[in-house]
Each structure stands twice: as C-alpha cells, then as structure tokens.
C-alpha cells in the first residue's frame with residue numbers, strides 16, 4: 001500500500017511550505033503553519049474534554065470553519081467524525097444519533113434542535129500545551145458519512161484518510177488543482193462531495209475557501225475551483241446573466257451527484273468555466289468516473305485508483321477509494337460479501353465512456369411494461385426551458401401504475417406549455433412511457449439539498465390527491 005504522507009498532511013505542508021496560504025474565510029487567512037498549529041491545539045483541547053481514540057464525534061451544523069477544525073482535530077486524536085444534516089427534522093436526527101451511538105456531539109449555538117442525551121464538546125485551546133500522543137495512521141477509520149439510498153434508514157459509510165487521499169490523488173491526475181488555486185467548500189461536510197474537497201486540499205496543499213452562506217455567490221466568483229451539483233451551476237449562470245455580474249475567476253468546476261444536462265455545461269463553458277462531469281457515490285469516496293464536458297451526456301471513463309465493470313447492466317465498483325464498511329452497533333461491517341460493490345445504478349459503455357441509465361430501484365411497471373423514469377426525464381430535460389424533470393409512478397386501477405412528470409421550468413407551467421410538452425413527448429417516447437400529467441415542482445422540494453428526493457416527491461404526489 002502506498003502511503004501518501006509520512007505524517008499528518010497538514011504537518012507535511014507546514015514543514016514544506018509553512019507560510020503558503022492554506023485556508024481562508026471572510027477576511028481571515030491561515031498559512032499551513034497556522035493550520036497545523038490550530039489543529040494541534042484543538043486536538044489537545046478535545047483530549048482534555050475526554051475524547052479518546054476510536055470515539056465518535058457527531059457534528060450537526062452547516063459548513064463553517066469550526067466544522068473543518070473539528071474534523072481535523074478529531075482525526076488528529078484518532079477519533080472519528082460524522083456529519084449530520086442540520087436541516088433534518090428533530091425525529092430524524094434523534095433516530096440517526098441513536099443508531100450511531102456517538103460519544104460526543106457538537107452543534108452551533110444558534111441551532112434549533114435539542115440534544116440533551118449527548119456530551120457536548122467545544123473547540124477550546126488547551127489548558128496545558130502538550131503534544132497529542134497519536135501518530136499518523138492513514139488506514140484507521142476517520143470519517144463516517146450518512147447516505148440514504150432510496151429506502152429506509154441511512155447507512156453510515158466509514159472511510160479512512162487513505163481511501164479519501166486515494167480518491168483525491170486519482171482525480172487530480174486528470175484535473176489541475178495547483179498550489180496557487182483555491183477550491184470553495186461549496187458542498188456540505190456531512191456529504192461525501194464536501195469531504196472530498198477537504199481531502200483534495202490536503203492532498204495538494206493548495207487553497208481552501210470557506211464562505212458564509214450570505215457570501216456564497218461572491219465567493220464562488222472569486223475562487224478558481226468548486227464542486228457543484230447541476231442546480232448550483234444553473235443558479236450561478238442565472239446570476240451571471242444579470243446586468244453587472246461579479247467578474248469570474250472560477251476556471252474549473254467539478255459536477256456530479258445527479259444527471260448533468262449537456263445544455264448546462266455548454267452554457268458554462270461559453271462563459272469560460274471548464275466543466276468536469278463526474279459520476280460518484282459515497283461508498284467510493286465520491287467521484288468514480290469523470291471527463292471534461294463535451295457534446296455527449298456520458299460521465300467519462302474510470303479514474304485512477306477505481307475499477308468499474310457492468311454486470312447485467314448494473315454498475316459494479318471497487319478499488320483503493322472504496323470505504324472500509326458500514327457502521328452499525330459500534331461495529332464496522334463490510335459493504336458486501338462479493339468482490340465488487342453493486343451500486344444499483346444502471347450503466348452502458350459507449351466505447352471508453354460510461355453512460356448512466358438510471359437506478360435499478362426507480363424502475364416501475366405500467367400495464368406490464370417496464371418504465372425506467374430516467375429515460376423519460378432525459379427527453380424532458382432536452383426541452384428548452386426545462387430545468388429539472390422527475391417522472392414518478394402513480395397508482396392506476398387499469399395499468400397498475402402510470403407515469404406522472406414533475407418539472408421545473410424557467411417560465412410558468414401553464415396550459416399551453418403542458419400541451420407543448422405533451423406533443424413534444426408524443427414524438428419521442430412510446431405511448432406507455434409518456435407522462436399522463438405534468439405538474440410544477442413544489443418550491444420546497446426542488447432546491448436546497450444536494451439532490452431532490454424521489455421519496456419526498458412521491459409523498460407529495462400522494463398527499464395531493
């Protein structure tokens with residue numbers, strides 16, 4: 001096993017390039033020497049509060065520099081970090097915390113939730129300055145990331161520093177991220193896409209930028225790199241259309257998490273943003289395949305340190321970026337008995353390039369015919385002005401289930417647009433696959449999170465009737 005660093009990555013950079021800018025937020029900038037010193041201080045602070053090796057610290061918070069310090073300090077003392085989405089409901093959070101059986105919790109003062117059962121930790125400078133007696137062991141469990149899949153309880157995916165550095169190393173063989181560049185922490189640290197930004201930063205020893213939510217747009221224009229879900233890029237392009245948009249320093253954007261429309265990357269490339277299209281998943285420490293955006297809707301080819309194969313149309317993956325396992329009852333279980341991890345995503349090769357066809361469990365049956373909703377959504381997304389499209393089954397006495405479309409459009413989904421969509425689809429998809437109804441995406445379900453939840457959309461459809 002190649003080890004990427006002989007010591008803690010921040011210590012490595014603190015020795016190699018102590019005064020280089022490493023981290024900035026607002027007006028403040030930290031050099032690598034300062035980052036390394038801070039991490040050691042907060043780590044000693046955690047030890048004084050009773051945090052021990054292999055213990056779990058849950059963090060319920062939006063991105064902030066404090067969350068970054070906690071992650072690095074937790075790893076520094078040999079403990080583990082798990083991030084929870086602060087926008088989850090109290091019952092959801094209670095259930096997640098209960099099943100994680102975490103040892104400590106951290107949340108910002110302004111958070112509305114109550115967590116009385118857990119010992120709170122703080123970011124405190126040490127009372128006795130001492131060197132934390134834990135050495136760099138890159139293969140030990142470091143982070144847990146909750147991933148919801150399509151049904152049931154979220155799973156807690158355990159990664160080591162090693163697996164996430166392998167992910168960073170492979171991606172950065174293809175994508176430039178130089179020492180002078182800065183990557184915006186543009187996705188949440190409770191999701192693999194946000195954590196992956198931190199590991200690329202540590203791997204490269206480049207710049208990381210953390211922005212207050214209110215400063216997000218300004219920060220996005222000022223950095224060189226960002227990871228975005230397609231809807232975030234869409235919003236950025238809309239803001240660039242205004243009369244006096246902030247000048248863009250942004251040169252590279254890594255996209256992923258959901259279908260990436262070619263029309264979107266084309267628009268972004270036209271304003272000078274180099275787009276990278278990726279396909280990835282939590283269990284593989286984010287990106288698995290990638291490419292520079294082009295005229296095809298594929299997700300590129302397999303990155304170094306990952307392997308991918310198709311079996312009966314399903315995408316199977318493995319490699320150095322794979323997680324250690326799932327965390328349950330204070331134990332780490334392997335993700336699968338098999339040699340490969342089955343993603344439940346359907347794929348197709350077109351030469352060297354992978355195309356994602358949809359998820360196995362989204363498929364439904366209408367009048368005895370299989371409908372893969374993503375196939376229908378792809379056609380809808382190609383219609384001018386359609387920004388998001390989801391096709392879901394609704395119960396039907398005659399057909400069992402029938403497809404209904406939920407769309408977000410640039411204008412208004414009025415009667416004439418519905419008719420136009422219907423006629424457009426008539427020319428492109430066979431009868432049984434054609435949506436029997438077009439509905440406007442409800443405001444609260446379309447934006448905000450990383451991805452639109454089909455489960456929430458289905459529940460919304462059911463309560464509507």
Ligand code: 4YB
Nearest residue numbers: 193227228254255256257258259278279280281282286287
């Ligand atoms: C896709 C998909 C695609 C995932 N087309 N379905 O650093 C990155 O790689 C990154 C950059 C920007 C935005 C997101 C990322 C990610 O990490 C995404 C990883 C992710 O979404 N993980 S997940 O566990 O939450 O979901 C995985 C599932 O998402 C996959 O199994 C697919 O179903 C779907 N997905 N990329 C279509 N390009």
